[in-house]
Amino acid sequence: MDVFIAQFPRFLDATWLTIWMFVLVTTVSTLIGATLAVLAEWAGKPVSLPLSVYSWVFRGLPELIVLLGCYLALPAIGLDLGSVGSAILGFTLVGIAFQLEIFRAGLNAVDKRILEATRALGMSWWLTMRRVVLPQVIRIAMPAWATFLAGNVKIFAVASAVAVTEVMAVTRQAIAVSDQPFFLIMVAASIYAAIASILMVLEAVLSRRFSTRYGLGLRR
Template sequence: MDEALSPTMDMIISLWPRFLDATLLTLAIFVIVSVMSTTIGLLAALATIGAGRWLSMVLAAYGWVFRGVPELVILLFCYLALPQLGLDLGPVGAAVLGFTLISTAYEIEIFKAGLAGVHRGQFEAARALGIPLPSALRRIVLPQVVRIVATPWITYATGSIKRISIASAVAVTEIMQVTKQAIAFSHQPFTLILFASALYATMASILMIAEIIAARRFKQRFGLSTELP
């Protein structure tokens, strides 16, 4: 038992610094992509409130491309094709750009649904009270949007973390890339893939727990379910 386990443990321990770096890189990409795509997605969704049909059409076309084309294809485009156009971002830069483009398409849909879920009467009440639109959005509409989108946003974010494994295809040394490299010289795919799975599952679990806590807080504080009405 000891003899069977210890070489495996030794391997994990010796690879641990690399896995730690890879995990931190995965998290960094996730945070940057989430912050950027959430911000842009929210602003784009807000812009559709008063905007004409052309903006909706532009956003629809954008969503059609970046939700329709496989993530791998978009990452390869950012990594291999953009340098041909003079934009060489390197592997991590290409992955961040690609994932941001993809995630933004989804975040726009999430926030559009969130805004649609706020009762029309809320806007009307704010207008009737003479509250300017920016204040109304910040104080009245957005807190309600946050409640509505909490579940879909975290569901998508959980997927986002896992999707970063695709970046291994464009030479980003995230978890999957390190795992593949380790398999190549140690011939321990079973243990290594199990270990990589555990890392992904841990990160996703943290997000899922965050969702449960958020849902409970909304319920305690406002008696409001995070379920869509």
């Protein structure tokens, strides 16, 4: 317990680092992933094929390998992002691949006849996207998106392997100066579990909110 009290400020900093990295990675990868999904749907094979390869590679590789690539291989070609920078880049690359698939599935679920109807009504592409397609895609993709996030936050523990001082790295350092590894690792696990649990609750709330708002609206 003493070692935890002594290390508390460092655990706090590490938790904060994990949270802001997660928020940044999520925001960037969601925006890029959603944009690429729209591109892949509307620009045809020349765009969608490379994107499929991209998503296969980055969903198939262990996160650790991607992070090591960003941390060790990029400096060899003259791009040194530092440990936090390469962790953020690595997780974003992986995140984009998953978000791409989530939003692609959402776009595919939109009834194609609706698009014909909007064209018949003379709506522009942008207006169709904004008022017709995206609200549906968001509703369809939201549960999968939230589920992915709740599962994804834990993988940030891997950043400790590329010298990012997030929760797991601080835990390892604290273990080195104490004789209570079990307790310290449980603390680290609880920090992640707490963040993941908040996201799990958010996931439940979001999916309920979206289903009532749109579900009832359609039935009315």
